[in-house]
Amino acid sequence: xxxxxxxxxxxxxxxxxxxxxxxxxxxxxxxxxxxxxxxxxxxxxxxxxxxxxxxxxxxxxxxxxxxxxxxxxxxxxxxxxxxxxxxxxxxxxxxxxxxxxxxxxxxxxxxxxxxxxxxxxxxxxxxxxxxxxxxxxx
Numbered sequence: 001x002x003x004x005x006x007x008x009x010x011x012x013x014x015x016x017x018x019x020x021x022x023x024x025x026x027x028x029x030x031x032x033x034x035x036x037x038x039x040x041x042x043x044x045x046x047x048x049x050x051x052x053x054x055x056x057x058x059x060x061x062x063x064x065x066x067x068x069x070x071x072x073x074x075x076x077x078x079x080x081x082x083x084x085x086x087x088x089x090x091x092x093x094x095x096x097x098x099x100x101x102x103x104x105x106x107x108x109x110x111x112x113x114x115x116x117x118x119x120x121x122x123x124x125x126x127x128x129x130x131x132x133x134x135x136x137x138x
Contacts, residue, residue: 031101045101052094056087067108 013019025033030048033041053059092112099106 030097043101045098048094049098049102052091052098055094056091067105068111 010019010021024035027033027047030045032044032047034044036042050059053061092109095105095109096113099109
């Protein structure tokens, strides 16, 4: 059976490495894991995204329907500069990590990353993530 194979693998790994059985996985590195009765796993980052929105003071923003306007042309000129470049870089990095469970924001996050050097404010992606943080299902 599968459980026998898993136990055998754990035993073999335990010979080489110090292992500790912690039970069923439910949260790891900002990714929440929900076990469905069918055996499927549902991965999401609702808490991670909520913490990111709080960190950027955007937790009470109004919902929007898209991570980026389809005809959007980003520019390093003509927008307000960020007051805290470190926070901006950290936030963009956090959004990159969020694409692990939110592939629908990958293109927009990539575009924001292309303009990270000029540190201009681009809230559209954050607003979309906030709008759909609990609704996204792959």
